[in-house]
Amino acid sequence: MLISPRLEELIKALNGLPGIGRKTAQRLAWYLLSADAEIATDLAKTIVDAVQSYAPCGVCNLISESDPCPLCASADRDDSQLCIVENSGDVHILENMNEYRGRYYVLGHLLSPLDGYGPEELGIPKLMELLAERKPTELILALKPTAEGEATIHYLTQIFTEISINITRLSTGIPFGGELEYSSALTLANAWNRRYSVQ
Ligand SMILES: [Zn+2]
The missing domain is CATH 1.10.8.420 (RecR Domain 1)
Structure with a gap:
């Protein structure tokens, strides 16, 4: 009532x-x-x-007031590293870490077929274009280690197995099931610096 x-x-x-x-x-x-x-x-x-x-950047999908976003437009970012994250908030958190000077790609969501997010929803063709253009040597999968995050990491690793690129993921310093955004800056920096190759 x-x-x-x-x-x-x-x-x-x-x-x-x-x-x-x-x-x-x-x-x-x-x-x-x-x-x-x-x-x-x-x-x-x-x-x-x-x-x-605010709208998604045409290059990396980061929600931004400009297109391309400031990170894609910047000339002093390192093209040799491309970091894949789930959402725009994750980019903000990783930037605050002050460890990374490479580029980003925002997936928008993780693989979760039950919720309607299959491989087609991950925007892989756009990511492939970005890889062809920027030719990074390291692809960093900075995804949270939940079931959906693990499934996405597995899927992306399978797709890029043909491409000669070092695929890394953050170490499991982040507790399983934890969100990237909830871990402390120090834990995240540790997980970042102890990232390892997944191939
Ligand atoms: Zn961008």
């Missing part, structure tokens, strides 16, 4: 965000409704503005 269908819709939308459980979603929804109306409308406007000004 207290939760009308409209409020339920707001709770569900918030609950759909990563890291927001049902209870937190309810707390946030009540907060937004109880607080000064400007707080919620300003937040909604900020979200719409950001969403409308």
Whole structure:
């Protein structure tokens, strides 16, 4: 009774965000409704503005305000290394690590056939084009070591077995099932520096 269908819709939308459980979603929804109306409308406007000004980079898929993105456009990145990540947030985390000066490719999602993400959804042809153009010597698979991450690493390794390129993955310093974004900077840097060849 207290939760009308409209409020339920707001709770569900918030609950759909990563890291927001049902209870937190309810707390946030009540907060937004109880607080000064400007707080919620300003937040909604900020979200719409950001969403409308950001789009995937035509080269690497990184969500960016410019196309190509600043990382693809930069002349002082090292073309010999290409790092494959799941999403744009991962690029941000790896950049903060300050260890890597190569290029990126954002898959958008991991292999998860049950959720409708099969090999066709990974954008492999675009990745192949990038490999042909930049000719990196190392392909770094910086994917989280979950079941989907492992399946994706296995699949990509199979595809690129014909190409003469060193394929590496991060060491399992990241706990199994852990998200790239939740590991500490030091753990991530360790996993990065102890990455190993998968062929
Ligand atoms: Zn880019």
